[in-house]
Amino acid sequence: MNVHDLPTPSLLVDADAFAHNVATMAEARPGAQLRPHVKAFKSTALARRLDAAGHHGFCAATPKEVLGMAAAGLGHDLLLANEVVDPGPLRAMAAADARVTVAVDSDATVDAAAAAGIREVLVDVDVGCFRCGCPTADAGRLASRARRLGLEVRGVMGYEGHLMMEPGETRADRVEEAMALLLGAHADVGGDVVSGGGTGTFRENTWITELQAGSYALMDTAYGGQGLPFQQALFLWLTVVSVSPGGWAVANGGLKALGMDHGDPTAEGYRVLYCSDEHVTLLPLGDGGLPKVGDRVRVVPAHVDPTVAYHEVLHVVQGEDVVDTWPVDLRGW
Amino acid sequence: MNVHDLPTPSLLVDADAFAHNVATMAEARPGAQLRPHVKAFKSTALARRLDAAGHHGFCAATPKEVLGMAAAGLGHDLLLANEVVDPGPLRAMAAADARVTVAVDSDATVDAAAAAGIREVLVDVDVGCFRCGCPTADAGRLASRARRLGLEVRGVMGYEGHLMMEPGETRADRVEEAMALLLGAHADVGGDVVSGGGTGTFRENTWITELQAGSYALMDTAYGGQGLPFQQALFLWLTVVSVSPGGWAVANGGLKALGMDHGDPTAEGYRVLYCSDEHVTLLPLGDGGLPKVGDRVRVVPAHVDPTVAYHEVLHVVQGEDVVDTWPVDLRGW
Numbered sequence: 001m002n003v004h005d006l007p008t009p010s011l012l013v014d015a016d017a018f019a020h021n022v023a024t025m026a027e028a029r030p031g032a033q034l035r036p037h038v039k040a041f042k043s044t045a046l047a048r049r050l051d052a053a054g055h056h057g058f059c060a061a062t063p064k065e066v067l068g069m070a071a072a073g074l075g076h077d078l079l080l081a082n083e084v085v086d087p088g089p090l091r092a093m094a095a096a097d098a099r100v101t102v103a104v105d106s107d108a109t110v111d112a113a114a115a116a117g118i119r120e121v122l123v124d125v126d127v128g129c130f131r132c133g134c135p136t137a138d139a140g141r142l143a144s145r146a147r148r149l150g151l152e153v154r155g156v157m158g159y160e161g162h163l164m165m166e167p168g169e170t171r172a173d174r175v176e177e178a179m180a181l182l183l184g185a186h187a188d189v190g191g192d193v194v195s196g197g198g199t200g201t202f203r204e205n206t207w208i209t210e211l212q213a214g215s216y217a218l219m220d221t222a223y224g225g226q227g228l229p230f231q232q233a234l235f236l237w238l239t240v241v242s243v244s245p246g247g248w249a250v251a252n253g254g255l256k257a258l259g260m261d262h263g264d265p266t267a268e269g270y271r272v273l274y275c276s277d278e279h280v281t282l283l284p285l286g287d288g289g290l291p292k293v294g295d296r297v298r299v300v301p302a303h304v305d306p307t308v309a310y311h312e313v314l315h316v317v318q319g320e321d322v323v324d325t326w327p328v329d330l331r332g333w
Numbered sequence: 334m335n336v337h338d339l340p341t342p343s344l345l346v347d348a349d350a351f352a353h354n355v356a357t358m359a360e361a362r363p364g365a366q367l368r369p370h371v372k373a374f375k376s377t378a379l380a381r382r383l384d385a386a387g388h389h390g391f392c393a394a395t396p397k398e399v400l401g402m403a404a405a406g407l408g409h410d411l412l413l414a415n416e417v418v419d420p421g422p423l424r425a426m427a428a429a430d431a432r433v434t435v436a437v438d439s440d441a442t443v444d445a446a447a448a449a450g451i452r453e454v455l456v457d458v459d460v461g462c463f464r465c466g467c468p469t470a471d472a473g474r475l476a477s478r479a480r481r482l483g484l485e486v487r488g489v490m491g492y493e494g495h496l497m498m499e500p501g502e503t504r505a506d507r508v509e510e511a512m513a514l515l516l517g518a519h520a521d522v523g524g525d526v527v528s529g530g531g532t533g534t535f536r537e538n539t540w541i542t543e544l545q546a547g548s549y550a551l552m553d554t555a556y557g558g559q560g561l562p563f564q565q566a567l568f569l570w571l572t573v574v575s576v577s578p579g580g581w582a583v584a585n586g587g588l589k590a591l592g593m594d595h596g597d598p599t600a601e602g603y604r605v606l607y608c609s610d611e612h613v614t615l616l617p618l619g620d621g622g623l624p625k626v627g628d629r630v631r632v633v634p635a636h637v638d639p640t641v642a643y644h645e646v647l648h649v650v651q652g653e654d655v656v657d658t659w660p661v662d663l664r665g666w
Contacts, residue, residue, distance in 0.1 A: 007419065007421065007422070007666065008419065008666075009666055039610055039611070061610060061611045062611060082574070082585075082611060083574035083575050083583075083585075083626075084574065084585075085572060085574055085626055085627045086340065086341065086572060088340065089340070105575055106575065106576065106626050108625075108626035108627055109574070109575075109626065126577060126579070130577075130579075130581060130606060130607070130614050131575070131583055131609065131612055131614055132574065132575040132583050132612070133575070133577075135577075135578060135579075161609065239418060239419060241415070241416035241417065241418055241442070241465065242416050242438055242439065242442075242464070242465035242466070243439065244459060244463075244466075244468075245468060246459070246463075246468075248463060250416075250464050250465050252415075252416075252417075255592060255594050255636070255638065255639040256592075256638065256639050256642040259588060259589075259593070260592070260593045260594040260639070261588050261593040261608065273463060274463070275594065276464065276494065277372055277394060277638045277639065278372070278394045278395060278415060279464055279465070281463050281464055292441075293416075293418055293439050293441035293442065294418045294441055303588070305588065305589065305610045306588040306589050306593070306610065309589040309643065310642065310643065311665075312665055332645055333340065333341075333342055
């Protein structure tokens with residue numbers, strides 16, 4: 001199929017850019033040094049490509065992602081890098097045909113994991129992100145509690161999410177400070193695993209045993225401005241449905257096709273005036289002129305994760321050829 | 334089922350607030366004076382309640398919404414209030430067991446509708462929103478073209494979306510100016526229908542024959558600040574998964590459960606520090622103190638439409654009882 005025959009709005013994955021990103025990261029963080037984070041793409045078909053590139057352990061943000069990966073036969077080593085207290089999803093993960101490790105950061109999450117039959121945990125440590133994670137000083141106590149309850153404590157994790165967009169000149173120092181908290185906890189907890197990091201700190205975070213990165217595979221404009229060696233591989237493919245003599249054009253995808261927390265998307269040759277539910281209004285830049293009704297335009301999302309979560313499939317394209325279709329099968333909770 | 338037994342994150346609909354909203358709007362805009370816009374809730378189960386309240390014609394933003402409404406037996410009078418040029422969805426709508434009217438604003442959209450077998454159209458007029466719609470002066474010509482091609486032209490539509498959050502003191506005047514453009518076009522186009530408006534202008538827009546409103550049914554914080562007589566009926570229901578001695582709590586829903594273009598959600602008793610993919614970080618206000626891990630919290634979305642589009646179901650609650658579950662069956666395209 002030709003890309004112009006796809007329905008719109010659709011998400012496109014540029015096969016060559018994706019392959020470049022996978023290869024670039026696999027060179028920097030080969031094999032088990034990378035634990036790809038499926039939350040960024042929510043697709044077992046995409047995850048299978050990363051598995052083929054040598055990364056057999058994966059990271060997830062929701063029980064649904066863990067269960068979907070297990071059902072797809074990708075359950076070699078799944079980490080739920082998030083806290084869960086509800087017994088239902090914990091029991092389902094414990095029963096999955098997979099090696100499942102969950103993050104814990106409190107008595108309540110340790111006890112819930114143990115009660116549900118979870119076998120392995122990581123102690124999640126607060127490294128400055130104002131999100132989950134126990135204080136460094138509490139990590140050893142939690143690990144002891146977990147071990148008393150029969151849980152295997154594999155080590156620690158800590159996500160320096162607040163440093164993903166940190167300016168380059170201070171990033172390494174601030175990552176070192178954050179990881180000092182994690183390593184301090186690790187000294188008390190023990191275990192083989194020190195898990196953390198993300199696409200934005202994949203070079204600077206040399207303190208961990210495994211990197212939790214997902215955005216690098218498809219990328220977005222937020223990470224695109226960070227000077228990373230990854231290429232934009234994800235595009236929203238739209239049809240121009242209205243052109244005004246006033247000088248703007250409107251394409252048929254908007255707030256329900258794009259994560260908007262990082263702001264408007266971008267579009268080559270246009271300034272994005274604004275997005276509404278099912279539209280993006282485009283102003284031509286320079287001498288580009290207006291498109292015609294029926295023309296297709298490619299829009300670059302500002303934030304990959306909540307963009308993909310709106311879509312049912314990713315269409316993989318090479319030039320104008322649609323070469324594959326990957327279901328976004330890990331959506332929801 | 335008790336609301337505390339629901340999985341999280343989930344969307345809740347407060348049955349009493351919803352009933353209040355439906356009754357309030359039905360009194361202001363009875364029967365065919367309201368054409369509820371399904372894009373705001375994407376649920377045929379919810380639409381059925383509005384049909385029962387006397388509104389038998391509906392408005393949609395996507396072909397999928399039109400086709401889903403038709404399949405649900407709610408196809409008495411469906412308006413696709415949006416332009417489509419792709420022949421596939423146009424042909425599917427033409428073949429649906431429903432009365433389907435589509436918006437047109439250009440030669441290309443008129444021709445595409447006629448070629449696909451669409452029988453009825455409205456001429457969409459630009460009333461100042463920087464989105465779709467032809468200039469007033471072009472509306473009569475487009476109507477003639479449509480009639481020459483065998484299309485029934487039912488009238489005009491024009492959405493004053495730019496005035497939904499207009500300050501109260503200027504709203505009526507600016508709506509009148511916008512609707513003057515629409516009425517000017519109507520004089521040239523003819524037909525019985527003058528369609529426009531939304532929840533934000535439901536009082537001021539006295540110029541139209543039918544109001545296109547959907548947000549009023551569930552509401553959000555953006556409309557909640559507009560002094561409208563509708564109550565907040567939609568909530569994101571979350572579980573607290575982490576509490577920090579630093580003074581914040583984290584609940585298990587974020588950017589993939591909430592439309593973020595209008596900014597962060599709100600939560601009673603808390604300040605929202607920020608949202609990430611699957612989390613919201615909450616700071617307690619006043620003397621409220623921190624919640625406990627496992628507590629549930631209700632978060633109010635800033636923008637209803639792109640919030641609902643992330644979810645598979647709406648759980649209808651009365652007090653603590655879950656009294657119904659409405660599938661969000663009109664998602665996607």
